[in-house]
Amino acid sequence: MQTLPDDFVWGVATAAYQIEGAPSANGRGESIWDRFAHTPGKTRNGDTGDAACEHFYRWESDIELMQQLGVQAYRFSIAWPRIFPHGSENPNLAGLGFYDRLVDKLLEAGITPSPTLYHWDLPQALEDDGGWVQRRTAYAFAHYAEVVGERLGDRVQQWWTINEPWCVAELGYFSGDHAPGRRNRKDALAAAHHTLLAHGLGMEALRRSAPAAQIGLVTNVECVVPRSAHPADIEAAELAHQLRNTWYVDPVLKGEYPERASEHYQWDAQPVRPGDMEIISAPMDSLGVNYYSRQVAGDERVDDADRPPPLVNANLPRTTMGWEIYPEGLRDILMRFQQDYELPPVYVTESGVAFADVEQDGAIHDADRRAYLESHFAAAAEAHAAGVDLRGYFVWSLMDNFEWQHGYSQRFGLVWVDYATQERIIKDSGYWFASMVKSS
Ligand code: FCB
Numbered sequence: 001m002q003t004l005p006d007d008f009v010w011g012v013a014t015a016a017y018q019i020e021g022a023p024s025a026n027g028r029g030e031s032i033w034d035r036f037a038h039t040p041g042k043t044r045n046g047d048t049g050d051a052a053c054e055h056f057y058r059w060e061s062d063i064e065l066m067q068q069l070g071v072q073a074y075r076f077s078i079a080w081p082r083i084f085p086h087g088s089e090n091p092n093l094a095g096l097g098f099y100d101r102l103v104d105k106l107l108e109a110g111i112t113p114s115p116t117l118y119h120w121d122l123p124q125a126l127e128d129d130g131g132w133v134q135r136r137t138a139y140a141f142a143h144y145a146e147v148v149g150e151r152l153g154d155r156v157q158q159w160w161t162i163n164e165p166w167c168v169a170e171l172g173y174f175s176g177d178h179a180p181g182r183r184n185r186k187d188a189l190a191a192a193h194h195t196l197l198a199h200g201l202g203m204e205a206l207r208r209s210a211p212a213a214q215i216g217l218v219t220n221v222e223c224v225v226p227r228s229a230h231p232a233d234i235e236a237a238e239l240a241h242q243l244r245n246t247w248y249v250d251p252v253l254k255g256e257y258p259e260r261a262s263e264h265y266q267w268d269a270q271p272v273r274p275g276d277m278e279i280i281s282a283p284m285d286s287l288g289v290n291y292y293s294r295q296v297a298g299d300e301r302v303d304d305a306d307r308p309p310p311l312v313n314a315n316l317p318r319t320t321m322g323w324e325i326y327p328e329g330l331r332d333i334l335m336r337f338q339q340d341y342e343l344p345p346v347y348v349t350e351s352g353v354a355f356a357d358v359e360q361d362g363a364i365h366d367a368d369r370r371a372y373l374e375s376h377f378a379a380a381a382e383a384h385a386a387g388v389d390l391r392g393y394f395v396w397s398l399m400d401n402f403e404w405q406h407g408y409s410q411r412f413g414l415v416w417v418d419y420a421t422q423e424r425i426i427k428d429s430g431y432w433f434a435s436m437v438k439s440s
Contacts, residue, residue: 004381009112009392010437011073012066012414013350015119015163017049018401020079022056026094029085031121032131032172033404036179047407053399054422059102062424063109065415066398069430070437073112075349075394076102077119077163080144087125088140091147099148103155114394115152116160116218117145117202118195120168120178127180132168132191135271142201146209153210160288160349161202164220165195165248177405185265193271196251200279217252218288218349221245223329223336227298228308239264240297245333246340253341255281286391287337288349291330291376293323319372320354321410327375334383334390345391351376352396354403354410357427364416364427373429377436395433399424 017033037048055062066074082095099115106113118141126137145161162168171178174188182188199217206213222244226237242261250258255277257269296314298307316324330351337343353372357364373395384390400413408419414430417423 004377004384004390004440006440008390008440009073009347010071010433010440011075011112011114011392011394012069012071012398013075013394013396014055014398014401015077015116016079016082017052017119017121018397018403019053019055019399021050021052021054023050025056026082026098027085027092028079028095029081029087030124031079031081032124032127032179033121035124035127036181039181042181043405044407044409047402047409049402051419052402053417056098058422060105062398063102063105063111065424065426066111067109068426068434069398069414070434071111071398072437073114073158073392073394074106074398075114075116075160077116077121078148079121080118080141081121081123083148084123084140084144087123087129088143096148096151100151103152107155112158113152113156114158114160115148115156116163117141117148118161118168118198119163120172122180131180131182132173132194133182133187135194135197135273138194138198138201141198142205145202146205149206149209149213153206153213156210157212157214158286159206159210159213159215160218161199161206161215162195163218164290165192165199165217166220166244168192168195189265189267190271192247193276196248196280197276199252200276200282203282203284204279214285216284216286216288216344216347217248218290219245219248220290220292220350221249221333222293222295223291223326223333224295224297225312225329227296228310230299230302230307232299232302233297233307236299237297240295244295249287249337249341251277251280252284253281253287253343284344286345286347287343288347289334289337290350290396291333291348292321292351292353294326294329320356321406325353325372325375327372327379329379330376331379331382331386334380334388335386338383338386338388343389345389347391348380348393350394350396352412354412357400357411357416359416359418359425362425364425366427366429369414369427369429370432373433
């Protein structure tokens with residue numbers, strides 16, 4: 001197996017709404033996820049993040065758990081509605097204080113804080129004002145970024161602006177599977193542009209208030225594989241790659257939207273104002289890549305009788321999310337990006353897996369998760385050996401948590417959480433991770 005360099009950073013990731021709970025503590029305002037999860041029929045079993053992992057109250061012992069896992073860096077997100085409960089007023093100092101203490105304690109524990117400013121919990125007040133469909137939300141984000149930078153920038157170096165603009169736009173404003181649950185293509189395209197604009201404006205603002213900040217965007221990518229070598233399938237895979245991946249990476253690294261996808265949407269680019277693409281493509285310090293699975297794309301019009309045999313195994317094992325396990329996709333997508341862009345340093349900002357873990361006498365024997373992680377770490381090492389400037393890897397997730405529309409049904413953690421008692425148990429994969437980090 002290829003190895004990763006000695007200074008490679010091993011971390012874990014979480015997001016505020018998925019773990020914190022305490023939805024109205026210290027003046028926190030309502031977010032679109034509070035509203036969405038409390039709307040009947042939107043999440044599995046009507047689950048909400050009201051309690052989640054009670055991390056807001058248990059953060060100190062959660063940092064101790066991270067120490068036991070040997071974690072070197074922690075990617076968490078800051079809840080915008082804790083800082084601006086109603087969108088735009090004076091910042092809520094009590095909300096900032098929570099992250100202030102978290103950062104101090106992480107540093108004390110020898111763990112590098114790596115915050116994300118937006119992991120989907122838009123203040124509901126901003127959604128009431130049009131949400132990401134409106135340009136002003138990008139400016140509100142920049143103001144929020146500047147305020148958080150002022151408070152934490154003396155101690156935090158690594159920052160992430162927006163988590164997964166594809167999910168924000170497509171799931172939030174097109175499929176409606178995520179908050180705010182809207183379903184409109186035009187709105188989704190506007191939302192995509194405004195989240196990217198927020199990234200650019202946020203980066204500018206953060207550089208003002210936290211001059212030492214190293215800033216990146218986090219994208220969720222899929223390795224798109226054509227169903228067969230039939231030219232129509234190959235063409236379909238290229239389009240799918242643009243819709244899913246390059247729609248969000250071309251603007252930041254090339255200053256343009258991909259053409260084929262633009263034609264596909266028949267997009268009039270109406271939300272794009274002069275100067276936007278320069279703001280969006282201002283140099284960033286790192287690119288975050290979240291990788292979970294592949295996508296197989298084919299042209300539905302091709303008759304199966306005319307289709308050559310599949311290029312890759314079509315029957316891969318799946319996780320409880322229904323996602324195919326395809327570690328080589330991580331290597332392939334990183335190498336494709338290396339070819340197609342001038343990449344800044346890259347981090348895998350999320351990668352991990354949900355399985356049906358079972359507790360047995362106080363232990364979780366999740367050999368399948370360990371195998372998943374091992375194969376994905378190996379794929380990352382191959383990409384690194386092939387020249388990708390990969391600097392670190394954050395496992396999703398530190399602990400089991402609220403998995404959005406799936407509620408508490410999906411367990412992604414290195415640590416098991418008993419939601420009735422809030423007991424935490426390090427899974428076998430967590431112990432393995434700790435020994436791997438120790439020996440790396
Ligand atoms: C990613 C999200 C993260 C988590 C994982 C499983 O898309 O960023 O919050 O839900 O998927």
